[in-house]
Amino acid sequence: MRKFKLVTVFTIIAISIAMFTGPVNSSATTAKSPCRIEVSIAHISKDILAKTGRRAVKVDAFSKCNVTQSKVTLTVELWKVGEIGNHFLTLRVKRSPGITMPGRHVENFATFVFCKDRILTNYFGVAYSKAFIAGKWQFAHHVLSRKIIPIHCGT
Amino acid sequence: MDSFESFLTPEQLIRESEVLSECCRLMLEERLRYENQAEILLETGSFSRVNGDYSLKYKMKDDRFVWHAKPFSPNENSYSSEVPIPEAMVDKIETLIEFFAQSEAGFIS
Numbered sequence A: 001m002r003k004f005k006l007v008t009v010f011t012i013i014a015i016s017i018a019m020f021t022g023p024v025n026s027s028a029t030t031a032k033s034p035c036r037i038e039v040s041i042a043h044i045s046k047d048i049l050a051k052t053g054r055r056a057v058k059v060d061a062f063s064k065c066n067v068t069q070s071k072v073t074l075t076v077e078l079w080k081v082g083e084i085g086n087h088f089l090t091l092r093v094k095r096s097p098g099i100t101m102p103g104r105h106v107e108n109f110a111t112f113v114f115c116k117d118r119i120l121t122n123y124f125g126v127a128y129s130k131a132f133i134a135g136k137w138q139f140a141h142h143v144l145s146r147k148i149i150p151i152h153c154g155t
Numbered sequence B: 001m002d003s004f005e006s007f008l009t010p011e012q013l014i015r016e017s018e019v020l021s022e023c024c025r026l027m028l029e030e031r032l033r034y035e036n037q038a039e040i041l042l043e044t045g046s047f048s049r050v051n052g053d054y055s056l057k058y059k060m061k062d063d064r065f066v067w068h069a070k071p072f073s074p075n076e077n078s079y080s081s082e083v084p085i086p087e088a089m090v091d092k093i094e095t096l097i098e099f100f101a102q103s104e105a106g107f108i109s
Helices: A002-020 A046-052 B010-029 B031-044 B089-104
Strands: A035-039 A056-065 A069-080 A087-100 A105-114 A117-121 A123-133 A136-144 A151-154 B046-051 B054-061 B064-071 B078-084
Touching: A035 A069, A035 A123, A035 A136, A046 B010, A056 A069, A056 A123, A056 A151, A069 A105, A087 A105, A105 A123, A105 B010, A105 B089, B010 B031, B010 B089, B031 B046, B031 B054, B031 B089, B054 B089, B064 B089, B078 B089
Parallel strands: none
Antiparallel strands: A035 A056, A056 A105, A069 A087, A069 A123, A087 B078, A117 A151, A123 A136, B046 B054, B054 B064, B064 B078
């Protein structure tokens, strides 16, 4: 029974990830795309726990292009894995108005939610971006955290 | 358990710590102001204030609370955030307290 439940949970996670994944895979580098996005594993911010005793689940992401881009918008979403479906928790958008030179990161490191309790929970991040490149808007598809590691943080 | 590898530089980790600590402080010390702001937002559907170099605008959009932080300087980054609106009033207030604190705590860059 327990094994069945475990298999069910992992199936739901796998389906959820498949639903989110766009044409660009989670490693986020394709032959065509001059840009890539990386999303961290959802994690507990250890320093804030040590400093304040409060726990927060956090996900970070950055985008990097090998061409000059401008007006970069990088969105990072934090999701909780549920038994029936996934739950959106928060999103944070960073808009960089100027020019970003090739190889420079655009970072969005402030997507977090404070934990309400210590229930073991699965979270993942999703990130996507848009930028003005070579005279037109380019959109980077949704990229997910490459792993889901259960953490003691109920929200 | 896998070890987690942070994207942040040591300087950014310090900044992250400052921002999250400030967020905790604001949630405690500014609770009364945030409760008043929450009341206004829930009654009128929007609310705005100035915080340092940014103009902060809060609103309810569909089933989400939304904030936008627009800098007075056009060269600075702008930010926004969204969270789902809970059903119960007590949860709405608690969500907004964290939401307001996050918007005022500063940015990690």
